[in-house]
Structures are given as C-alpha cells and as structure tokens.
Amino acid sequence: MKNLRLKSARAAKDLSQQELASKVGVSRQTISAIEKGDYNPTINLCIAICHAVDKTLNDLFWEEPLE
C-alpha cells in the first residue's frame, strides 16, 4: 500500500527524496520504495523519518485495522 502520508509530509517540508534520504542516512531508492509501499522500514528508520519531517509514528505509519 502506498504511503501517501509520508509523501505529503515530505513535500510539506519542501524536501526531495534525496534530501530526506541524506537526513536519515539511507539511499533515495529506499525512501522511494517506502513511499510506493514496496518496502516496510524498521521501527528505527520510521522514527528517523518522523524526526526528519516533524511528524509522529501515528501520523505517518499507523493504519487502522481493516474491519
């Protein structure tokens, strides 16, 4: 599932994928894969991303269970 919340949070901070990747110490392709839903990051990376875009884990990664 695509992570559009991360994409919009990144855009709101005016960060490119490469800039966010450099901030959290991963490759641009990894950020792209997370946004496309092709890769599930570890909790450490999730926290690093949240710090970089000033959001909480709930804001970016929490999903309500499907009924």
Added chain:
Amino acid sequence: MEYNLGFLAGGILAAIIGVIFICIFLRYTKTDNSTKCKYDERQQLVRGIGFKYGFFTFIIYNAAASVFISFGEKQYIDHDALMLIGIFISTFVYAAFCIWKEGYFSLNENPKRVVIAFTAIALLNFCIGWRSYLHGLMFENGMLTSHCINFLCGILIVLLFPVMAAKHMNKQKEAEE
C-alpha cells in the same frame, strides 16, 4: 629449489600488488575516502536475498554439472574450469539481482567511478585471458582449462553492464512518470 623460491617470490609480489590495487579501487570508487561500503537496511535485505539466489544457482549448477560429467561422452571442460564457471554464473545472478533491486552500489559509492573501474578491470582480464589463449593454456587437449578464469571475469563484468544500463533506463522512465 630455485624455481620454487622464484615461484613463491612471484606469488607474494602478485599478492602485494593485488592488495594495493584493491585498496586503490576501493578508495577511488568511494565518495568519502573510506574503503568500507555502507548500505542501508533495505540494501542489506536485498543483498541477503541476492546471496540466497546466487547460492541456489550454484547448487543447481553443480547438480547439472555432475550429470554432465557423469553422462557426457566427451569432456569439453575440465573440472576446475567447470567449477569456476559455476562460481561466475552464481556471482552474476547475485550481482544482477542486487543491481536491479538497487542494492549493489553502497551509499558512499560513486556508480560512475565503479563503472570506470569495472571497465579497466574487464580490459585487464581480457588482456590476460588473451595472453593465456595465445600461449595455448586456455585449451589443453581440446578441453577448456582453469586458465580461462581471467576471460570469465571479463565476461562477467561485461554482462553486468547491460543490467546496469537497463536499470538506469528503467529509473529514468520511472522519474518521468
């Protein structure tokens, strides 16, 4: 005795030159002057899966090669060369998978410099392979020998270039979309 000492000295000298070349290669391809590759968690995962595919390729190849040795009437490849070909095929599977899944180049690596260094290594290996061929070492009694190692190394690198090019084009296409 003298021959053995000369052989040993040659081996040690070759090893020292090899280590120097590897250090130069590692420093040249890095963007931060270190010699260590740094991968993020996704890349490590991709490389692990790549290793798995390479390993299974090697097992399947060995099984096929043993059938080839057992039932083949005429041998065209000696056992050492057969093993080397298996190593190169599985290395190709591993490298091609990692390139396609973007786990091959580390975070502190300059891909352009890697391609330049790979081209130089491929050319060097083709030259050594060509020398082995001219001296009649590559084929003995109509069989491919382990002296084909340099030639195989060159072929392996050359085969990786189209994978890199295809991945590069794929990335550009994705960026346009």
